[in-house]
Amino acid sequence: xxxxxxxxxxxxxxxxxxxxxxxxxxxxxxxxxxxxxxxxxxxxxxxxxxxxxxxxxxxxxxxxxxxxxxxxxxxxxxxxxxxxxxxxxxxxxxxxxxxxxxxxxxxxxxxxxxxxxxxxxxxxxxxxxxxxxxxxxxxxxxxxxxxxxxxxxxxx
Amino acid sequence: xxxxxxxxxxxxxxxxxxxxxxxxxxxxxxxxxxxxxxxxxxxxxxxxxxxxxxxxxxxxxxxxxxxxxxxxxxxxxxxxxxxxxxxxxxxxxxxxxxxxxxxxxxxxxxxxxxxxxxxxxxxxxxxxxxxxxxxxxxxxxxxxxxxxxxxxxxxxxxxxxxxxxxxxxxxxxxxxxxxxxxxxxxxxxxxxxxxxxxxxxxxxxxxxxxxxxxxxxxxxxxxxxxxxxxxxxxxxxxxxxxxxxxxxxxxxxxxxxxxxxxxxxxxxxxxxxxxxxxxxxxxxxxxxxxxxx
Numbered sequence: 001x002x003x004x005x006x007x008x009x010x011x012x013x014x015x016x017x018x019x020x021x022x023x024x025x026x027x028x029x030x031x032x033x034x035x036x037x038x039x040x041x042x043x044x045x046x047x048x049x050x051x052x053x054x055x056x057x058x059x060x061x062x063x064x065x066x067x068x069x070x071x072x073x074x075x076x077x078x079x080x081x082x083x084x085x086x087x088x089x090x091x092x093x094x095x096x097x098x099x100x101x102x103x104x105x106x107x108x109x110x111x112x113x114x115x116x117x118x119x120x121x122x123x124x125x126x127x128x129x130x131x132x133x134x135x136x137x138x139x140x141x142x143x144x145x146x147x148x149x150x151x152x153x154x155x156x
Numbered sequence: 157x158x159x160x161x162x163x164x165x166x167x168x169x170x171x172x173x174x175x176x177x178x179x180x181x182x183x184x185x186x187x188x189x190x191x192x193x194x195x196x197x198x199x200x201x202x203x204x205x206x207x208x209x210x211x212x213x214x215x216x217x218x219x220x221x222x223x224x225x226x227x228x229x230x231x232x233x234x235x236x237x238x239x240x241x242x243x244x245x246x247x248x249x250x251x252x253x254x255x256x257x258x259x260x261x262x263x264x265x266x267x268x269x270x271x272x273x274x275x276x277x278x279x280x281x282x283x284x285x286x287x288x289x290x291x292x293x294x295x296x297x298x299x300x301x302x303x304x305x306x307x308x309x310x311x312x313x314x315x316x317x318x319x320x321x322x323x324x325x326x327x328x329x330x331x332x333x334x335x336x337x338x339x340x341x342x343x344x345x346x347x348x349x350x351x352x353x354x355x356x357x358x359x360x361x362x363x364x365x366x367x368x369x370x371x372x373x374x375x376x377x378x379x380x381x382x383x384x385x386x387x388x389x390x391x392x393x394x395x396x397x398x399x400x401x402x403x404x405x406x407x408x409x410x411x412x413x414x415x416x417x418x419x420x421x422x423x424x425x426x427x428x429x430x431x432x433x434x435x436x437x438x439x440x441x442x443x444x445x446x447x448x449x
Binding site for chain 1: 438444445447
């Protein structure tokens, strides 16, 4: 074992180097919509169990069943802007549901979903977000100020 | 009565003369018998034994002379030759001939790199040995030979490695597997040589043993023997009969450790390939934001 010990970091590096990064592009309708959002929740489902229309309808109707998702991560909006890592969704076609949440993280103000398969060399996964009924309420309550750069420390 | 006495006196006189005339022969016979009864003087010890005896008596100069005689005598096995060079080295060192001692030790180590000096050798005599061991260790090549079948030439091909050029004559004894007699061929030692062997172009296997001899006829290297020849050629995996029965160079495929190693390598390789394959297929999503306005 002691002989192998010096090789382990190199092995770990080589293995780590094998993980490929695939962009998950989240398209906001406007800069203001991004600035209104406080957090972004990304959930992944197996397409065969949950298609995008079902998911969007369920979220909009407030009847989202828990325990069906393969992953469920919530990020600060600026972290998503800077580039947050989302766990490997696994092989096969998946439904990627993205929600922008309000300041209290209690309501979905933007929602989008796409079905795609993530594999090395796959095209980027793009999810376009659309305002929900909650967006207008949030916009009125907390109008955006500044720019993305002033908020997150970088340009788009 | 007087005549009788005179006659008796004559008889005694005659007998006395006869006894007197026989006495030298009797004495000589007795001397011969005495010589025959004495133990015969022991035959002279062979030079190597003389050297060993002198070494035990701590008579290094006599041991040196006897060991040199043993070397020149020839006909020694590699093990004996190692001992001869060891005695030569130690005795030369004790005589203050450090350079010569190092040379002897070099030759000793060339034959058997694992040879060491026994604990009785005092430290002051060890310096040439240590120097020689450093030289031998620094050389990547070791005394040895690789044998194959040169089918195109219908010959046994020998690649000889002799880093210190100790061998002068290479004797190759070879036969087609199953044949009774070895064909022996004596060649001047060189790095690569083909020894013709009739039928080797089509033979599956060839049995051989070889000797490398120094200029005195001592065996520097012996591989195999007449009774345990080595085997070269195509190995029969399923039923390695005669080759393995000969005990000289049976197929490695018969060895359990070989299959253990193969198993470990295959399983390890499969696990590694699986891990790497899994890692290679892993994808990490990384967010980026785009705003349309």
